[in-house]
Structure formats: C-alpha cells, structure tokens
Amino acid sequence: MIVTKAPPLPRLGKSLRRPDGMAKARGVFKFSSDLDEPGMLWGHLVRSPHPAARIAEIDISPARAMAGAAAVLLAGDVPGRPTYGLNYPDQPVFASDEVRHVGEVVAAVAADHPLTARRAAEAVAVRYEVGEPVTDPEVALRAAPVHPLGNVLAEQRVVRGDVAAEGDVVVEGYYETGMQDQAFLGTEAALAVPDGQGGIDIYVATQWLHIDQDQISASLGVPHDQVRVHLAGVGGSFGAREDLSMQIPLCLLALRTGRAVKMVFGREESFLGHVHRHPARMWYRHSADRSGRLVKVEARILLDGGAYLSSSPAVLSNVACFAAGPYRVPNAFVEATCARTNNPPCGAMRGFGSVQVCVAHEAQMDRLAAALGMDPIELRRRNALRPGDDLVTGQVLEGAVPVIELLEACSSAPLPPERHWETTEPGDLALPGGSGRAAEPLRVRRGVGVALGFKNIMFSCAFDDYSVARCRLEGGRVTITTAAAEVGQGLVTLLHQIAGEVLGTDEVVLAEASTVGIGSAGSTSASRQSVMTGGAVQAACQAVADAVLAATAARVGVPRASLQLAGGRVVSDDGCVDVPVAEAGALCGECFEETVTYQHAATAELDEKGQGDAHVAFVFSAHRAVVDVDVDLGLVKVVEMTTAQDVGRVLNPLQLVGQIEGGTSQGVGFAVMEELIVEHGRVRNPSFTDYAIPTALDMPPVRIAALVQEPQPGLPFGAKGAGEPPAISSTAAVLAAVRDATGVAVNRAPVHPPDIALALAPGTRAGQGDAGVTPS
Amino acid sequence: MSAPELLSYRLWVNGHAREVEGGRLEESLLYVLRERLGLTGTKNACEEGECGSCSVLVDGRLECSCTILAASAVGRDIVTLEGLSPGGGATALQLAFVEAGAVQCGFCTPGLVVAVTDLLARVPEPTDDEIREAISGNLCRCTGYGRIVEAVRRAARAQAAGMRTAP
Numbered sequence: 013m014i015v016t017k018a019p020p021l022p023r024l025g026k027s028l029r030r031p032d033g034m035a036k037a038r039g040v041f042k043f044s045s046d047l048d049e050p051g052m053l054w055g056h057l058v059r060s061p062h063p064a065a066r067i068a069e070i071d072i073s074p075a076r077a078m079a080g081a082a083a084v085l086l087a088g089d090v091p092g093r094p095t096y097g098l099n100y101p102d103q104p105v106f107a108s109d110e111v112r113h114v115g116e117v118v119a120a121v122a123a124d125h126p127l128t129a130r131r132a133a134e135a136v137a138v139r140y141e142v143g144e145p146v147t148d149p150e151v152a153l154r155a156a157p158v159h160p161l162g163n164v165l166a167e168q169r170v171v172r173g174d175v176a177a178e179g180d181v182v183v184e185g186y187y188e189t190g191m192q193d194q195a196f197l198g199t200e201a202a203l204a205v206p207d208g209q210g211g212i213d214i215y216v217a218t219q220w221l222h223i224d225q226d227q228i229s230a231s232l233g234v235p236h237d238q239v240r241v242h243l244a245g246v247g248g249s250f251g252a253r254e255d256l257s258m259q260i261p262l263c264l265l266a267l268r269t270g271r272a273v274k275m276v277f278g279r280e281e282s283f284l285g286h287v288h289r290h291p292a293r294m295w296y297r298h299s300a301d302r303s304g305r306l307v308k309v310e311a312r313i314l315l316d317g318g319a320y321l322s323s324s325p326a327v328l329s330n331v332a333c334f335a336a337g338p339y340r341v342p343n344a345f346v347e348a349t350c351a352r353t354n355n356p357p358c359g360a361m362r363g364f365g366s367v368q369v370c371v372a373h374e375a376q377m378d379r380l381a382a383a384l385g386m387d388p389i390e391l392r393r394r395n396a397l398r399p400g401d402d403l404v405t406g407q408v409l410e411g412a413v414p415v416i417e418l419l420e421a422c423s424s425a426p427l428p429p430e431r432h433w434e435t436t437e438p439g440d441l442a443l444p445g446g447s448g449r450a451a452e453p454l455r456v457r458r459g460v461g462v463a464l465g466f467k468n469i470m471f472s473c474a475f476d477d478y479s480v481a482r483c484r485l486e487g488g489r490v491t492i493t494t495a496a497a498e499v500g501q502g503l504v505t506l507l508h509q510i511a512g513e514v515l516g517t518d519e520v521v522l523a524e525a526s527t528v529g530i531g532s533a534g535s536t537s538a539s540r541q542s543v544m545t546g547g548a549v550q551a552a553c554q555a556v557a558d559a560v561l562a563a564t565a566a567r568v569g570v571p572r573a574s575l576q577l578a579g580g581r582v583v584s585d586d587g588c589v590d591v592p593v594a595e596a597g598a599l600c601g602e603c604f605e606e607t608v609t610y611q612h613a614a615t616a617e618l619d620e621k622g623q624g625d626a627h628v629a630f631v632f633s634a635h636r637a638v639v640d641v642d643v644d645l646g647l648v649k650v651v652e653m654t655t656a657q658d659v660g661r662v663l664n665p666l667q668l669v670g671q672i673e674g675g676t677s678q679g680v681g682f683a684v685m686e687e688l689i690v691e692h693g694r695v696r697n698p699s700f701t702d703y704a705i706p707t708a709l710d711m712p713p714v715r716i717a718a719l720v721q722e723p724q725p726g727l728p729f730g731a732k733g734a735g736e737p738p739a740i741s742s743t744a745a746v747l748a749a750v751r752d753a754t755g756v757a758v759n760r761a762p763v764h765p766p767d768i769a770l771a772l773a774p775g776t777r778a779g780q781g782d783a784g785v786t787p788s
Numbered sequence: 789m790s791a792p793e794l795l796s797y798r799l800w801v802n803g804h805a806r807e808v809e810g811g812r813l814e815e816s817l818l819y820v821l822r823e824r825l826g827l828t829g830t831k832n833a834c835e836e837g838e839c840g841s842c843s844v845l846v847d848g849r850l851e852c853s854c855t856i857l858a859a860s861a862v863g864r865d866i867v868t869l870e871g872l873s874p875g876g877g878a879t880a881l882q883l884a885f886v887e888a889g890a891v892q893c894g895f896c897t898p899g900l901v902v903a904v905t906d907l908l909a910r911v912p913e914p915t916d917d918e919i920r921e922a923i924s925g926n927l928c929r930c931t932g933y934g935r936i937v938e939a940v941r942r943a944a945r946a947q948a949a950g951m952r953t954a955p
C-alpha cells in the first residue's frame with residue numbers, strides 16, 4: 013500500500029535502473045580493491061595486540077631487512093599533525109608512547125607483494141609494557157584517564173516539564189544493546205599515487221571525500237589542493253567509512269617510496285580497523301495515568317565509546333533526543349553519557365543512537381501496556397506523536413508525523429499462516445535453527461511484536477551542513493558533478509532522475525566524485541544525500557534551466573516573461589514554444605554551467621537541559637515481527653517482517669524497497685545474531701565464521717504495509733532520506749516478538765539462545781526479572 | 789628472511805590457458821585470478837571461505853576460490869564470472885539481477901551470479917526455499933536478499949520460457 017499525498021512527477025517516482033548495475037553484475041565495476049597501477053607496492057599496518065600498553069621500544073630493522081620491503085613508517089615519520097579524528101583529532105596516526113585499544117595502528121609497511129608486506133608488518137618488533145585496560149564504561153567514569161582528554165566523551169541531559177510528576181502506574185527496566193558491526197562486504201581498500209611533485213592522489217572507498225582530504229592534508233603537511241581524494245567503488249559502508257581507516261598511512265607510504273601503494277584490509281582487519289555501533293546500557297522508568305497516557309519518562313543511558321571520540325557526540329545527542337520514542341511525553345528526565353574505555357572505538361552506524369534507545373523505549377511500552385492491562389498497540393496509539401506536537405527537547409514537529417498511520421498499517425497487516433508443527437519433520441528449513449539444528453517441532457512457539465522508532469535526518473545541532481553540485485548543459489547533454497559518495501544505496505540513480513526531471517532529458521552523465529574542482533557534498537550518512545546532494549543537483553539544474561529560458565527568449569525574440577518552465581520543458585504562453593529544457597539549451601548553441609550550494613534550514617545546539625531546535629527533519633518507522641522460537645534450545649527463526657515507513661515522497665520505488673529490506677535485515681541481524689564479543693578489550697569473533705550476519709535463510713520476506721508519502725515542507729521534492737529508518741525499529745520489533753513467544757523478559761539485543769533457554773529451563777520461572785543480563 | 793621460492797604454472801581459466809610466472813606457493817586461486825590474471829570480477833570479501841563473494845566453478849563445481857591454492861588448480865577447468873558470458877555481453881541472469889533491484893553496492897553480486905548460474909543449471913525451476921538454500925553461502929549486507937530471490941525467480945522463469953520456445 014502506498015499512501016499518497018503527493019502529485020506524481022514525470023521522472024521521479026519511477027524505478028529507473030541503476031546506471032552502474034550492469035557493470036556490477038558483470039564484474040567490471042571497479043571497487044577500491046580492484047584498482048592497480050604498474051609497479052605498485054602493497055601496504056600493511058602494524059596493529060596493537062593489547063588494549064592498554066606503553067610502547068617501550070620499536071625495532072623496525074628486521075622488517076626493513078626483509079627482501080621486498082620498501083618502507084617502514086612510525087609516528088616520527090608523520091610530517092604534519094600527528095593525530096586525526098572526525099569531530100576532534102584525538103587519535104594518533106601511529107601510536108608512539110601508548111596504545112589504547114586492540115588494533116590501534118603503530119606502524120605501516122610497504123612491500124612488493126601483499127604477503128611480504130604482511131610478513132614485514134609481523135616483523136616490526138614492538139615491545140609493550142602491558143597495562144590494565146579500562147573496559148567497563150561505568151568503571152571508566154571513575155577510573156584514571158585513558159586519554160589526556162579524559163574518559164567522558166560526551167554527555168547530554170534532557171529535562172522537560174515537572175521532573176517530580178508521577179503517574180498512577182510505573183514500570184522500570186534495564187536494557188542493553190551489544191556492539192554491532194557494519195560488516196559491509198567490500199573491506200577497506202585504497203590506492204595512493206604520488207604525483208612526483210609532493211602531491212598525491214588517493215582512490216578510496218569512503219563516505220565523505222572532503223573530510224578525508226582535510227584530515228589527510230593536515231597529517232601529511234601537504235597543502236589541501238595537492239591532496240586529491242577520488243571515490244573508488246564502495247562495497248557498502250553503513251557508517252563505518254566515515255572515519256579514516258588507512259588513508260593517512262597509505263599516503264605517507266606512497267610519498268616516502270615515490271611509488272603507488274595499495275592497501276586492502278582482510279576481514280579480520282576490517283573488524284578491527286573501523287568503528288562499531290556503540291554498546292548501550294539503559295535504565296528506564298516510565299509512568300502513566302490509568303488511561304495509559306504517559307506522564308513521565310526517565311532514563312539513564314550509558315554508551316561505551318571505546319578509545320577515541322569519532323562521532324560519539326552526535327550519537328549521544330541522538331540517544332538523548334530520541335530516548336522517549338515517538339510519543340507525547342510531558343515530563344522527562346534523561347541523562348546520557350558516553351564513556352571512553354580501552355575497547356574498540358565506536359562511531360557511526362546506520363540509525364545511530366535511535367537503534368539503541370528503540371530497544372529500550374519499546375520494551376518499556378510493552379511493559380507498561382502489560383501493567384495497565386492494555387493492548388500494546390492501543391497504548392502506542394494513545395501516546396503517538398502527532399503533527400504539531402513537540403519533542404522532549406521542546407522542538408515542535410513540522411510537516412509529516414504519520415506515527416499513527418504507520419502503526420495502524422503494520423499492526424493491521426495480515427499475519428502469515430500458522431505453522432502446523434505436528435506434521436513437520438525435524439530438519440525442515442522453516443524450523444528455528446534451520447535444517448542443521450535439531451529444533452523440536454512441538455516445542456516451537458510463535459510470537460508477534462510491534463515497534464515504533466524515529467530519528468533525525470541530515471546533520472543536526474548547528475552543524476554547517478551543505479552540498480555543492482554543478483550542472484553543465486552542452487549540446488543537449490547534461491553533466492552533473494558532485495563529491496557525493498555512492499556507497500551502494502543508489503544515489504547515482506536518484507541524481508540522474510532529479511537532473512532529468514528538471515531538464516527534461518534522460519541524457520545525463522555523472523562525473524566521477526572527487527575533491528578536484530568541486531566543493532564538499534558532505535557525508536553519505538544521516539540519510540542525507542538524497543536530500544542534500546539531491547537538493548544541490550536540483551538547484552543547479554534549476555539555475556541552468558533559468559539560464560536556458562532567458563537564452564531561448566533572446567533567441568526566439570520573445571519577452572522573457574512569456575516563457576515558463578513546466579515539467580522539464582520551456583513553454584511559451586501562446587504554445588508556440590514547447591521543448592524540453594535540455595533541447596532548448598542545445599538549440600541556443602551555448603554551454604550552460606551553474607554551481608550551487610544547497611543548505612538545509614539552520615539548526616540549534618541543545619542547551620544544558622537538552623532543549624533546542626536541534627534537528628531539521630525527522631523520519632518515523634514501524635515494524636512488526638513474527639518469530640518462531642524453540643523454547644528448549646532458545647533458537648529464534650524470524651518468520652516475517654512487516655514495515656511501514658514515512659518517506660515524504662518515493663523517488664525510486666525499487667531502490668526504496670532495497671533500502672527497506674536491507675535496513676530491516678540489519679536490524680533482524682542485530683536482534684538475533686550480530687554481536688562483536690569484546691572480552692578484556694579483545695574482540696573475540698572478528699570473522700564471518702564467528703560474527704554471523706543474516707544469510708538468505710535467516711532473513712525472512714519483508715512485507716511493506718505502507719509507504720506514507722506526505723511531502724515534507726522545505727525538502728527538495730518533499731522526499732525524506734530513507735537509508736536509516738528501516739534499521740531503527742526492526743530490532744526492537746523482533747525482541748518484542750521473542751518476548752511474546754516465550755514470556756521471557758528479553759532485555760538485550762542481540763538475544764542469544766541461552767538467554768531464552770536458560771530462563772525457561774526447569775527450575776526457573778519464565779518472565780521473572782530480566783533475562784540475559786543484569787545491571788552491574 | 790630469504791626470498792620466497794617462485795613457481796611458474798599454467799591454469800585453464802574460462803577455456804583459455806593462462807600462464808602464471810613467478811607465483812608464490814601460498815597464493816590462493818582468488819589472488820592469482822585477481823592480481824595476476826586481472827580477473828577482478830571474482831571478489832574478496834573475506835578470504836576465509838565464509839562469504840561466497842569469490843565463487844568460481846572448478847571442474848563444474850561451485851567453489852570458493854579463496855580457499856584453493858592456485859598452484860593446486862593446475863589441470864582443473866576454472867570458470868569465473870567473466871567466463872559466464874564469453875561474448876562479453878550480459879547473461880539473462882545478470883539482466884534479471886539489475887532489473888529486479890538485486891544490485892546495491894554490488895560486491896556480493898558476482899559471487900551470487902556464479903552461484904545462481906550453478907543452481908539454475910542443476911535445478912531449472914527452484915522453489916523459494918531451494919533458492920534461499922542455494923544462496924545461503926553468499927552473504928549480502930545491502931539487500932536483505934528479497935530482490936535477489938526475486939531476480940532468481942525471474943531468471944528461472946525466463947530460462948523456462950526460453951526452453952519451451954526453443955526448437
């Protein structure tokens with residue numbers, strides 16, 4: 013079902029095929045790991061095996077002496093700024109005096125073969141004086157500083173209304189989310205090519221070219237314009253490529269050796285070499301009156317940020333803003349803190365901040381419904397945000413707020429047929445655990461759960477967020493230039509459609525994304541590119557269309573005011589002129605070129621009480637999960653996911669479905685299988701063997717119950733970004749379904765089989781207390 | 789450390805003899821295909837036999853090229869993604885992937901195309917369960933598999949229609 017409140021457009025809203033799709037299917041699309049250059053070297057990084065240690069000595073001579081090794085670099089070889097970081101440069105390019113997490117980079121080597129490079133890296137002899145790591149975020153807040161900047165990476169309170177208010181019914185709960193990995197398939201890879209004059213070109217899979225350029229330039233001590241960052245084919249990102257991975261060491265190796273150098277992370281190194289989703293501990297207290305209206309939400313939320321800052325402030329701000337969920341909450345007290353520890357650094361991942369709190373606020377809503385003896389759907393309906401309401405941050409919601417529509421669509425969708433387990437053979441694929449695990453058909457229980465969530469889109473909190481696009485129209489052909497990173501989501505298709513829409517043509521070419529000759533497009537994150545770079549392309553094309561209109565008036569000899577732009581065409585009042593803009597431009601025999609910067613409406617910082625118009629727009633999401641659980645083994649099979657999404661306007665239906673299904677599956681994975689296990693600062697499962705992501709057998713069909721198209725005022729075409737919302741509420745919905753199936757008060761994502769099986773084992777009482785974990 | 793011993797050998801790839809000069813014993817088939825023979829259509833998402841992105845056909849069997857030593861594949865018949873459409877055009881399956889929206893970042897796509905080509909050769913009209921089981925060794929992080937399953941259904945239908953109309 014598509015709920016449409018938007019008039020159709022000629023090109024937008026169609027499922028145009030991806031321009032790069034066939035190249036990818038045929039294997040000729042060049043991913044960053046596919047690049048090569050004659051005579052290139054291979055780089056490898058030396059990483060700390062310890063979560064906390066002092067570096068006593070580094071001996072590079074055995075590595076240097078190795079046949080085929082070309083260079084070994086340490087901290088002293090960094091000519092410019094010795095540190096880097098997305099928000100603040102608190103992370104050393106190479107650790108020199110101490111290491112703060114497992115995987116921290118200590119040295120880099122280049123050699124003539126990747127195996128030699130790896131051996132040379134292993135031969136770099138680092139003598140560590142191993143220290144005691146701080147690995148518990150609660151302990152970190154009281155511990156000696158892990159870093160000179162202290163152990164509080166970010167904190168934010170939200171205080172609203174009367175914090176002493178209390179409803180008739182009170183429910184409390186403790187919830188946890190684990191460390192999730194983005195686990196994109198194309199590991200980090202790049203090729204750096206020195207230009208022989210001190211400058212460098214780097215071809216890299218990244219999310220934000222210009223912020224890479226800023227950081228690389230600062231640490232290389234090479235002027236900005238001599239560091240040229242080019243987008244190489246990206247095999248997925250989901251947040252993990254927003255921070256630098258290898259860019260600075262790789263460029264340093266290339267400059268030092270005077271040769272092209274390529275580096276490709278293996279899967280284990282990828283797990284160690286990028287940020288993860290912040291683990292969260294969340295203490296909640298909800299109170300409501302007897303009719304189920306929320307009176308107050310209190311929450312204390314603690315994130316583990318790991319050793320370095322990365323984007324923790326933005327994640328934490330989201331945690332605080334969205335802690336209460338998409339509900340009317342007159343009184344609130346939220347205290348959110350992100351601690352620095354010796355665990356792996358955490359940062360951006362799809363839906364950040366919202367995903368974690370959704371697990372908690374939705375479990376609380378279910379708990380409250382049970383305490384009130386009320387249907388959980390009805391409780392949500394009663395409290396759902398509506399247009400014109402304000403958030404706990406005091407920000408008034410403008411435009412579309414279809415929370416109730418999403419909830420209705422999801423909860424009223426038909427349910428999948430019940431299984432008749434009595435006739436099922438053991439080993440049936442449909443059983444929890446699939447064919448390989450011995451679930452007992454008669455011990456399988458079905459459950460259904462619903463969850464709502466929401467999030468900001470675009471950058472918030474007074475960030476200067478913009479994107480630059482250039483449109484060039486020559487001989488009827490349109491060339492669009494931006495520095496926006498296509499990471500798999502399909503932005504390239506949308507930019508084609510948008511340019512075509514404004515200029516009335518399908519003859520659109522996208523120039524390669526790079527930092528050369530074009531300003532920043534900002535990050536491919538925060539569901540922002542279809543709005544921001546889409547908006548910039550629309551505006552640049554519109555400026556070209558205006559110029560074509562003026563030139564056409566002069567050419568035809570009519571007053572400018574007698575011509576208009578309509579549906580990608582130049583038309584005259586009398587109907588004598590009616591031609592697509594691109595064609596009209598060709599007829600003028602000129603080249604038209606316009607470069608435009610698109611900026612969204614300004615946002616404000618949150619004050620110390622967490623009040624302020626910090627966000628430019630919001631998206632809302634709903635999921636319903638149906639699960640089958642073997643109550644003896646604790647195995648969960650997700651049978652079906654149903655979702656409803658608030659999209660503003662559908663720009664490309666097929667790609668939107670792809671975002672929804674993909675985002676939903678990452679949420680399903682987080683609910684039932686995905687967790688980086690970190691013990692004493694060490695990641696125990698950095699492989700696809702041990703860090704399982706959903707396969708085609710784990711991931712059920714996704715039913716899209718509704719796409720609510722209510723164009724958002726102030727956004728280009730009224731379209732909201734769609735990358736993150738599908739990932740927000742799916743995890744919480746699956747956990748709710750598991751609780752429904754088992755009666756176990758599952759309070760943790762992901763839920764592991766023992767959390768269920770042990771809670772239901774003979775001698776325990778299901779549903780008593782919180783299964784899985786207890787607060788430390 | 790002394791320099792590694794270098795090997796020269798011949799592989800049969802996509803119906804052609806390909807000489808490998810100065811290879812190292814520990815190089816995987818995946819590495820040699822990609823880095824020595826320039827066949828980068830075979831992908832390298834894990835190099836530990838867990839993701840299927842490096843899928844190739846060896847003597848007609850679906851294998852992960854990352855877990856095979858290249859020098860041990862001498863004399864075997866190796867078919868990579870590039871060998872599925874010898875003319876350089878697209879196969880019906882590749883077209884179905886693009887049209888069904890099964891390609892996002894596309895890093896998993898080559899391995900899936902090889903795996904599904906193998907499936908449809910063995911099971912021309914697979915059920916959804918058979919499709920899901922057949923591709924369960926190919927990880928995709930972007931799509932949630934819905935459009936991939938749809939692409940396989942479409943390709944199977946197209947293949948069946950083609951067979952029915954074939955003389």
Ligand code: FES
Pocket residue numbers: 831832833834835836837838839840841842843852853854855
């Ligand atoms: S690269 Fe061979 S299975 Fe993953």
Ligand code: FES
Pocket residue numbers: 197247248500890891892893894895896897927928929930931
């Ligand atoms: S399309 Fe990106 S991994 Fe499958």
